[in-house]
Amino acid sequence: MMTKMWGSESFMEFGIFGSAQAKRGGPSDDSAVGFREFVDRNISAEKLGYKSSFVVEHHFTGFGQISATLNLLTWIAARTNTLRLGTAVLVLPWHNPVLLAEQIATLDLLSGGRIDIGIGKGYRLNEFDGFAIPIEESDERFQECLDVMLKAWTSDQAWSHDGKYWKFKDVVVEPPTHQRPHPKLWMGAGSDRSVKQVAALGYNMLLGQFDSVEQIAQAIDLYKREVESHGRVYDPKNVAVARSLYILDSEEEYEKALQARMAGRRRTQELTKRPGFEDTREAALLGTMYGSVDIIRQNIQELMDIGAEYVLLNSPNGLTSLETFALKIMPEFSSNLTPASP
């Protein structure tokens, strides 16, 4: 296992990830409030020194997760200057690949190349049911959508596609992306096999939302070896490790935060219907950094020690923990900055 010491040349970068809440059913203002709060949080995060914001895509949740991810990111992009706009992840099986390629290219151009495109196959059964797409088609649909998007971004000459799910004839897709040949692609990886696939494809890797530090260490190590075995240079900033962050000071707060996380996991499981779901405290704690500033500092040091240099923080209490983290912890692990107050 690779280890890095604090004080060495390496440094860490931090982003945020998550979703706004825009529930329906109440007066419209309730939904707009969730969006506004999320936009403000992103603007503040940029000022605090966070590098990026990765936003989910989900549909039909009943609790208002973001559905039109690229539109929300476009708004945030127009209100920020340096923040990278990430998707975590766009679920390709739902999308017309040409329309999606156009939307991504448009935001990439408008933002001066600030997009990072996390892509996935989908996993929630309620979404497959809702879109009336058999979950068995997810691999094939993912692959076909990705193939077409890559053609759309990179072809200046007319091309056609006669696939199983999509057909296009004699088209050149506009506009082009700003980043060439296309924005960086990011994929999650939940097994050795998928870590190897992501490395083989040359994509960046999203890790760890529900993984232990040991699992992340193994995945980073494998990914690094695989990238190098393909003759490429490994860049630790190409792996983003997702953690849930809650800075708190009492047993009572801790218990409340953990119970909320357990409730959240159950709520998601009702939509996902994934077999083998473990509704335990231990399972819920995977992926969390809940504790005092000192505890969180140790958590980050652990991540640094296993070679994680890019961490995405999801904060259940919004800007509160993100601000404390940025002011009290981030500077020790970052190269440069004394963050400004938001």
Add this chain to the structure above:
Amino acid sequence: MMTKMWGSESFMEFGIFGSAQAKRGGPSDDSAVGFREFVDRNISAEKLGYKSSFVVEHHFTGFGQISATLNLLTWIAARTNTLRLGTAVLVLPWHNPVLLAEQIATLDLLSGGRIDIGIGKGYRLNEFDGFAIPIEESDERFQECLDVMLKAWTSDQAWSHDGKYWKFKDVVVEPPTHQRPHPKLWMGAGSDRSVKQVAALGYNMLLGQFDSVEQIAQAIDLYKREVESHGRVYDPKNVAVARSLYILDSEEEYEKALQARMAGRRRTQELTKRPGFEDTREAALLGTMYGSVDIIRQNIQELMDIGAEYVLLNSPNGLTSLETFALKIMPEFSSNLTPASP
């Protein structure tokens, strides 16, 4: 025919319409320049007193018209405060109705209800060919997409749809729109039959991009009578008349502007392949207001006299004509404002 006199209680409102240019094939910066210029034009238009910006949706044009219309509008919305964001028009047959409803609702929420949704069936053959959708299906696809979008916006309870082109099962679409029950819908109308349809549906009407003043007068008159025959109150602001505006001062400039319009019409016709295209000066002049400030003032007075109270200006020379118009003509026809310099 209804006539209105300047100085009466009625007043006019003005918006802009058109497209950014983001051509592909050159260095990426060429494309971004077109986007940036368009965004700046919209910000300036708001300051000059324009009420709205209506943006086209087109694909595979080869000259870089806007494809991801809602994304560009989202960026513009985030950079403006009062400007209404219009589509002219979203071509429903290209879109998954649930994804489109989510995108529209997201922008509507973020912008505080500033969206106007112009919708259409598509008319360019190269787009139908490119998407591999038979042009014969455009009516059916339009109708099905619209039906599903309306359900998506207005249903707080789970619904299903088992249509010819789309299936959805047991879904509630998030987020809700800000405007209730949904953003205003606008449709173009090119015949008495379609004017009657738009009135019957209770939608607003887009008119005149290539029509004479007489044709517009007839359409407004018919629409008003039809709206009232359905027991609703006619509001002249629910009809938007599109005109191409070029303020110029010499025969030479006039000829150049006209030749450019003729070239533009030919370029579009190559994509559209519509039978009966007339490549004449007379046909190209329909829909234009090209001339001195005095001429344009007369053109606007003519539109006011036939009951047009909402005019959308497309300016081939960008902000130049829009600024002159706002400073020298708009105040005489508007209720309130002395526009600020941009």
